[in-house]
Amino acid sequence: MEDVRRGxxxxxxxxxxxxxxxxxxxxxxxxxxxxxRSVIRRLRDEDLLQLHDDYQETYFIDVGRGIPSRESTDPGLAAQVADLTARLQQLSSRVQNLESMVLGRGDG
Structure with a gap:
């Protein structure tokens, strides 16, 4: 349990x-x-593991109630996510423009 908690x-x-x-x-x-099984039950009780409904005996890591999540407070991670979001929007716009050009030429 401690290894999962520290992890x-x-x-x-x-x-x-x-x-x-x-x-x-x-x-x-x-x-x-x-x-x-006892450890899994205790980790679930602490909300460190969540049982996925679609897969029997498949557990996913969660951050738990007593453990602070660094995912949302890490400024470096937040900046990376913002940068990736902007890049994705740019790429999406370029793909739409290319599709419009290709489809527009095919009609004429």
């Missing part, structure tokens, strides 16, 4: 990442199946 705090585990299968966790940490 979320240190951003080694980010929101949305898939948590390893139980068998993998058993091998990595030398735990029994019962111990892994």
């Amino acid at each position: 979320v705090e240190q951003r080694r585990f980010l929101r949305g990442m898939v948590f390893p299968e139980s068998a993998v966790v058993e091998r990595l940490y030398g735990l029994s199946e019962v111990e892994v």
